[in-house]
Amino acid sequence: MNQLRRIFFLSLLIASIAAAGPVFAGDIFITVQSTTSTQNSGLLDHLLPKFTERTGIEVRVVAVGTGQAIKNARNGDGDVLLVHARAAEEKFVADGFGVKRFDLMYNDFVVVGPAADPANVAGMKDAVAALRKIAAARVVFASRGDDSGTHKKELSLWQDAGVDVASASGGWYRETGSGMGATLNIGVGMGAYVLTDRATWIAFRNKGDFGIRVEGDEALFNQYGVTMVNPAKLRYPKIAWSRAFMDWILGSEGQAGIAAYHVDGQQLFFPNARPPGG
Numbered sequence: 001m002n003q004l005r006r007i008f009f010l011s012l013l014i015a016s017i018a019a020a021g022p023v024f025a026g027d028i029f030i031t032v033q034s035t036t037s038t039q040n041s042g043l044l045d046h047l048l049p050k051f052t053e054r055t056g057i058e059v060r061v062v063a064v065g066t067g068q069a070i071k072n073a074r075n076g077d078g079d080v081l082l083v084h085a086r087a088a089e090e091k092f093v094a095d096g097f098g099v100k101r102f103d104l105m106y107n108d109f110v111v112v113g114p115a116a117d118p119a120n121v122a123g124m125k126d127a128v129a130a131l132r133k134i135a136a137a138r139v140v141f142a143s144r145g146d147d148s149g150t151h152k153k154e155l156s157l158w159q160d161a162g163v164d165v166a167s168a169s170g171g172w173y174r175e176t177g178s179g180m181g182a183t184l185n186i187g188v189g190m191g192a193y194v195l196t197d198r199a200t201w202i203a204f205r206n207k208g209d210f211g212i213r214v215e216g217d218e219a220l221f222n223q224y225g226v227t228m229v230n231p232a233k234l235r236y237p238k239i240a241w242s243r244a245f246m247d248w249i250l251g252s253e254g255q256a257g258i259a260a261y262h263v264d265g266q267q268l269f270f271p272n273a274r275p276p277g278g
Helices: 001-022 036-040 041-053 067-076 085-093 126-139 149-161 180-191 197-204 237-248 251-261
Strands: 029-033 056-063 078-082 098-112 142-143 173-175 193-197 211-214 221-228
Touching: 001 221, 029 036, 029 067, 029 237, 036 041, 036 056, 036 180, 036 197, 041 056, 041 067, 041 237, 041 251, 056 067, 067 078, 067 085, 078 085, 078 237, 085 197, 098 197, 098 237, 098 251, 126 149, 126 211, 149 193, 149 237, 180 193, 180 197, 193 197, 193 251, 221 237, 237 251
Parallel strands: 029 056, 029 078, 142 173, 142 193
Antiparallel strands: 078 221, 098 193, 098 211, 098 221
């Protein structure tokens, strides 16, 4: 780190000390409320140590569904929100809980299923039409059912397909109430179709005879955003440290770190941020 950077980050730390009170060893950290998809994919384990090495600020992650992450942040249990449900994120900001939301990165959703493909959807690019076929065939579909960003996307697709999954709950439609990795494990065990983000699927190791059956629909686009939680909503605001994280992950170094993350030769996330003030 060059001298100018050292001075810059030192000034940030001093500002945070003034805002948050005495700081002791081990207290230089922020909490990021994020998703199981970013955690299960391995991205955060790859990315966050780079930020800590650069700044000395530790990042502690709470990985839950997007809905729960937003609830946690609303309760003041997090300094930064990193999730993938734009409408819910924008409402979080509009309600005064976030400072400003920024696009961070994207990938896409896919529908995976067994090799036998009992609903005969393999190769389809129309996700809504594929879900209609799954429902018509009454083939088991495993849903996260946890108000995550993936679950929100899935429900919107069922709505577009004109399928009432609430009435099918417990029958061919099974809700796991679990994160993405756990739902994939359950789905593979049941021989069920599953909607998953591509990153988690690539990193998932218990695939069995499962593969991607539906992909390539624009409706399956998956945008992630990052928002600094409003310091006024926090008991111990870490304003400078949170801003340092936002600047880093939206800047060239953080964006390059996202682009550099590959599993089995495949890029899992594609950065598309515009830096603050840029």
